[in-house]
Amino acid sequence: MEENSFLELAKKAKAASKKIAILPTELKNKALLNIAENLLKNQDKIFEANKKDLDEALPLVEKCELSKSVFNRLKLDENKMRDMIQGIVDISNLEDPVGKTLLKHQLDDGLVLTKISCPIGVLGIIFEARPDVISQISALAIKSSNAVILKGGKESVNTNKAIMAAIQEALDMTEGFPKDVLTQVFSRDDVKNMLSMDKYIDLIIPRGGNSLVKFIKENTKIPVLGHADGICHIFVDKSADLDKAIRVVIDAKTQYPSACNAVETLLIHKDFEGTTELLKALENAGIELVSAPESWHKEYSDKILAYKFVTSLEEATEHINEFSSGHTESIITEDEKNAQIFMSAVDSSGVYHNVSTRFADGFRYGFGAEVGISTNKTHARGPVGLEGLTIYKYNIEGDGHIVKDYVEGVKKFNHKDL
Amino acid sequence: MEENSFLELAKKAKAASKKIAILPTELKNKALLNIAENLLKNQDKIFEANKKDLDEALPLVEKCELSKSVFNRLKLDENKMRDMIQGIVDISNLEDPVGKTLLKHQLDDGLVLTKISCPIGVLGIIFEARPDVISQISALAIKSSNAVILKGGKESVNTNKAIMAAIQEALDMTEGFPKDVLTQVFSRDDVKNMLSMDKYIDLIIPRGGNSLVKFIKENTKIPVLGHADGICHIFVDKSADLDKAIRVVIDAKTQYPSACNAVETLLIHKDFEGTTELLKALENAGIELVSAPESWHKEYSDKILAYKFVTSLEEATEHINEFSSGHTESIITEDEKNAQIFMSAVDSSGVYHNVSTRFADGFRYGFGAEVGISTNKTHARGPVGLEGLTIYKYNIEGDGHIVKDYVEGVKKFNHKDL
Numbered sequence: 001m002e003e004n005s006f007l008e009l010a011k012k013a014k015a016a017s018k019k020i021a022i023l024p025t026e027l028k029n030k031a032l033l034n035i036a037e038n039l040l041k042n043q044d045k046i047f048e049a050n051k052k053d054l055d056e057a058l059p060l061v062e063k064c065e066l067s068k069s070v071f072n073r074l075k076l077d078e079n080k081m082r083d084m085i086q087g088i089v090d091i092s093n094l095e096d097p098v099g100k101t102l103l104k105h106q107l108d109d110g111l112v113l114t115k116i117s118c119p120i121g122v123l124g125i126i127f128e129a130r131p132d133v134i135s136q137i138s139a140l141a142i143k144s145s146n147a148v149i150l151k152g153g154k155e156s157v158n159t160n161k162a163i164m165a166a167i168q169e170a171l172d173m174t175e176g177f178p179k180d181v182l183t184q185v186f187s188r189d190d191v192k193n194m195l196s197m198d199k200y201i202d203l204i205i206p207r208g209g210n211s212l213v214k215f216i217k218e219n220t221k222i223p224v225l226g227h228a229d230g231i232c233h234i235f236v237d238k239s240a241d242l243d244k245a246i247r248v249v250i251d252a253k254t255q256y257p258s259a260c261n262a263v264e265t266l267l268i269h270k271d272f273e274g275t276t277e278l279l280k281a282l283e284n285a286g287i288e289l290v291s292a293p294e295s296w297h298k299e300y301s302d303k304i305l306a307y308k309f310v311t312s313l314e315e316a317t318e319h320i321n322e323f324s325s326g327h328t329e330s331i332i333t334e335d336e337k338n339a340q341i342f343m344s345a346v347d348s349s350g351v352y353h354n355v356s357t358r359f360a361d362g363f364r365y366g367f368g369a370e371v372g373i374s375t376n377k378t379h380a381r382g383p384v385g386l387e388g389l390t391i392y393k394y395n396i397e398g399d400g401h402i403v404k405d406y407v408e409g410v411k412k413f414n415h416k417d418l
Numbered sequence: 419m420e421e422n423s424f425l426e427l428a429k430k431a432k433a434a435s436k437k438i439a440i441l442p443t444e445l446k447n448k449a450l451l452n453i454a455e456n457l458l459k460n461q462d463k464i465f466e467a468n469k470k471d472l473d474e475a476l477p478l479v480e481k482c483e484l485s486k487s488v489f490n491r492l493k494l495d496e497n498k499m500r501d502m503i504q505g506i507v508d509i510s511n512l513e514d515p516v517g518k519t520l521l522k523h524q525l526d527d528g529l530v531l532t533k534i535s536c537p538i539g540v541l542g543i544i545f546e547a548r549p550d551v552i553s554q555i556s557a558l559a560i561k562s563s564n565a566v567i568l569k570g571g572k573e574s575v576n577t578n579k580a581i582m583a584a585i586q587e588a589l590d591m592t593e594g595f596p597k598d599v600l601t602q603v604f605s606r607d608d609v610k611n612m613l614s615m616d617k618y619i620d621l622i623i624p625r626g627g628n629s630l631v632k633f634i635k636e637n638t639k640i641p642v643l644g645h646a647d648g649i650c651h652i653f654v655d656k657s658a659d660l661d662k663a664i665r666v667v668i669d670a671k672t673q674y675p676s677a678c679n680a681v682e683t684l685l686i687h688k689d690f691e692g693t694t695e696l697l698k699a700l701e702n703a704g705i706e707l708v709s710a711p712e713s714w715h716k717e718y719s720d721k722i723l724a725y726k727f728v729t730s731l732e733e734a735t736e737h738i739n740e741f742s743s744g745h746t747e748s749i750i751t752e753d754e755k756n757a758q759i760f761m762s763a764v765d766s767s768g769v770y771h772n773v774s775t776r777f778a779d780g781f782r783y784g785f786g787a788e789v790g791i792s793t794n795k796t797h798a799r800g801p802v803g804l805e806g807l808t809i810y811k812y813n814i815e816g817d818g819h820i821v822k823d824y825v826e827g828v829k830k831f832n833h834k835d836l
């Protein structure tokens with residue numbers, strides 16, 4: 001798309017964001033249920049479009065130009081479709097994150113400050129070949145009253161178009177639902193356009209591999225919510241319980257090795273007595289152990305685990321704070337005091353005690369839905385639910401109150417929470 | 419400073435940020451009181467240094483190379499010093515924003531998630547010729563357990579050095595307080611260095627004029643907390659009370675015209691019957707009225723007010739959403755319903771009813787201290803207190819819990835808030 005056309009589209013999204021910002025909860029939920037219904041009604045069309053994408057992708061897989069795992073993520077079957085639809089229904093059942101009173105504070109008699117949650121505005125979503133992301137993000141955006149511009153991977157373009165057509169049709173059917181809340185774009189230039197339009201796009205959420213996320217973070221001034229690397233650590237303390245250490249490390253490394261919350265580095269206290277049994281158990285579980293990795297920054301995304309001995313809890317926390325990507329870390333220890341020190345000293349979005357790092361997930365945390373996992377140090381950190389798509393505004397109700405009276409001492413503030 | 423030297427300094431600040439992150443509240447407060455005491459003890463030295471800065475600045479003012487208002491802000495007298503010191507004592511009395519439990523949620527028996535507030539890390543503060551900013555920001559950073567790199571204006575370099583010397587001496591006296599929490603840099607190159615080190619600096623806070631803030635926002639990937647323009651609006655609705663309209667607009671324009679929360683544009687409903695009296699009253703208050711401004715984006719910072727007639731509430735909110743800088747807006751109306759529509763439809767950090775826009779201020783909001791006012795759409799919006807210098811982390815306490823059990827259905831989550 002030409003830059004000017006994209007600009008028009010972004011302006012329309014901004015205007016739509018102001019309209020959806022004030023939509024009643026019931027109307028947003030009605031729209032979500034209409035989407036769920038219409039996806040079901042159009043699922044054959046969507047499967048057909050998906051087959052077209054798969055047919056075009058298959059030769060690329062055979063020529064090794066597309067990975068098998070991307071191909072698998074591209075594939076939409078009845079199970080995935082059912083989950084997609086159920087996901088939208090679930091989001092319709094979540095509490096509305098917008099319009100919540102976060103603070104109510106009297107400044108003076110008849111002068112009341114209220115802090116109210118509100119949407120962020122326009123979200124730019126850039127995702128790779130996972131067509132289920134469209135419906136999920138669209139639903140989260142609608143529920144949180146944000147407008148969205150979506151750019152999907154080129155491999156799933158037919159599927160994406162079919163899904164979006166069903167979603168748009170459902171929104172058109174929903175009386176009172178504003179136009180232009182959801183927009184889809186397709187070209188590489190559109191990514192460039194999206195990243196440059198900080199005047200109209202308020203937040204970028206990339207969903208995809210490390211290189212996509214890194215590219216985006218390096219090429220925009222718009223805040224980016226997400227994570228690139230997932231370099232997670234487990235520290236087996238001197239007083240760790242051997243069985244727990246074995247269970248947790250095997251789970252964190254093997255249950256889903258390519259997940260961002262899988263462990264990459266194991267730190268073992270040099271005085272831990274179960275080291276031999278622990279390492280043997282890990283090898284028996286099919287884990288390749290690496291004692292001198294080329295880099296402690298490496299994310300293996302495979303059943304490979306770097307390990308290192310440390311002489312103290314402090315050395316462990318320092319190693320983690322230096323090499324972690326700030327995602328999730330865990331200490332295995334029976335020493336409650338050491339656990340507390342570890343959990344407060346380690347500066348990551350998730351810091352656990354005797355728990356697998358794989359628990360870092362919005363659904364497991366009980367958030368009901370997840371936008372992604374953030375390793376940012378501002379706005380939202382860790383698994384981000386609907387709340388991460390909101391900010392707040394301050395309202396003041398008064399009766400002709402002016403600042404001059406307070407500056408000159410005619411009136412005095414009598415601050416109190418209401 | 420050479421880029422490499424700055425890098426070393428930034429690394430030290432990052433290391434210090436991990437240490438201050440776990441400092442007990444009492445120790446932070448002790449450090450603050452020591453700073454307050456030592457500033458008082460060293461005030462003559464500081465005044466001397468300030469005199470040197472003023473002596474060097476005066477010829478520049480005479481040659482019109484430095485504005486009178488910058489010169490005035492540069493000047494430190496006993497009143498300002500007393501306020502500075504009292505400000506630090508006040509911050510020591512505020513609640514610690516770090517270590518607060520924001521959520522406690524059982525995922526399963528013996529598996530408990532806690533969301534805990536924690537510091538952001540390293541703050542980069544860039545400010546112009548206001549030496550009182552150093553002590554204020556240093557105190558806020560210490561209270562919120564963040565490390566800081568400060569770069570002040572060149573006009574106040576002697577004053578800044580003298581203040582920082584007194585602060586550092588106080589911190590050295592405070593047993594157990596980590597080194598390198600506060601660092602001061604001086605050169606233009608250091609600004610460039612600061613803005614480029616997104617690996618070590620987590621948040622930039624600019625304190626100064628529009629052009630400084632704009633330059634910073636355009637030249638860094640680090641999140642920036644602040645505001646450039648302050649284009650605030652007041653909408654006088656059809657059913658506005660004339661006296662309230664006059665009071666509020668005069669206050670919002672004249673009480674401190676160069677403040678960011680002063681009003682720049684007045685929108686008047688075409689059917690408002692008091693228009694003639696309103697405009698006359700504004701002129702009598704010394705306000706210059708402009709009916710055809712060169713731009714609705716202009717911030718006058720003076721007793722000049724652009725105005726425009728609108729045909730509806732909707733036209734008013736649309737004008738504001740298009741031209742506002744997202745700072746603060748107010749509606750003057752006796753129609754409660756219109757007030758509610760305005761307050762929810764206008765997308766600014768502060769949206770008021772029958773109140774002067776000048777109330778947008780952390781102290782007036784009752785936050786006790788203010789880092790600045792943010793027009794961001796993420797992280798923190800409006801007047802930002804200590805809370806805006808924190809983020810959170812998630813801790814999970816378990817007993818060898820692994821994800822495999824839940825994926826395979828051996829165990830089930832029993833989410834509940836605790």
